[in-house]
Amino acid sequence: MGIQIKDIETGNATIMIGEQGQPITDVQKDQAFNSLEKSGALLLRGFDVDLGSFSEFVGKMCSKVTLDPARTFFESNVQKVDAGTAPVGLHTENSNTPFPPDLVFFYCRKAASNGSQTTLCDGQVVWRFLSDDTRSLFRDHQLRISRNISEPHWKEYVAFETEGLNSADEVTMEHFEAFRHRVPNQKIELQDDMSIFYSLDAPGARKSLVSKQWAFANSIMGPSYNYEKPLITFDNDQAISDEILEEIRVVTEAVTKEVQWQDGDVVMIDNTRVMHGRREITDTNRELFIGLGYL
Ligand SMILES: [Fe+2]
Known part of the structure; x- marks a missing residue:
């Protein structure tokens, strides 16, 4: 067949x-x-x-x-x-x-x-339609994603990402520290109420692992159902300007199917x-x- x-x-x-x-x-x-x-x-x-x-x-x-x-x-x-x-x-x-x-x-x-x-x-098509300035910004800088995560939520996540753990109840501070060390591009601060504040640097554009071509691929416009909506800036803490957000909106809308x-x-x-x-x-x-x- x-x-x-x-x-x-x-x-x-x-x-x-x-x-x-x-x-x-x-x-x-x-x-x-x-x-x-x-x-x-x-x-x-x-x-x-x-x-x-x-x-x-x-x-x-x-x-x-x-x-x-x-x-x-x-x-x-x-x-x-x-x-x-x-x-x-x-x-x-x-x-x-x-x-x-x-x-x-x-x-x-x-x-x-x-x-x-x-x-x-x-995102590969989006990349071609973005202005040179915007492409440079996203090539030169990663995104910085920051937010607070409640104790039950981060424990669930650490349990999921830690081999041998089945539930959030089993997560200890050693697991937390081990997880923290696994992600060098992330800063995590434990708060008094046992929630965490994290800031993670991750690419807003990158070469696709399949096609090896540059692509605009991120969650700047995306939802946040399970966690608090993050603050997203560039990795030098510079805000993503309204002009750039508008350019991204127009280009992505035009090529969305x-x-x-x-x-x-x-x-x-x-x-x-x-x-x-x-x-x-x-x-x-x-x-x-x-x-x-x-x-
Ligand atoms: Fe999704």
């Missing part, structure tokens, strides 16, 4: 179409990455897929998975994507945290009857290059799952 690769742009994605009944796990890693290198995102349509085979597919494409979509759904449901129904601004996944994933996967088990499209914005989900669609995204977001959810029956991993 063959896999058809259509050179049609939907969103910024190349469409890879499976023959009827063909398992999604038939897709080979080099096939997927050839398309990902070209387009930054890949839409896999018409394959036979369920939560189990989606999970297997994510595992096949990544050297390390940061969360198993099947497990998290069945055990805690935390990674079913649907944080509210409001539109979500463009962002790269978890890029305001120390270990953002390189790859993001979505599986649409049930498509919405209307609205609720996922948005895709190719939508994924019109169909049941069983899977999308694979280069998270070091392509930003994603969401239009307003107008049909809450939609079911979307996320998988995250590293190259």
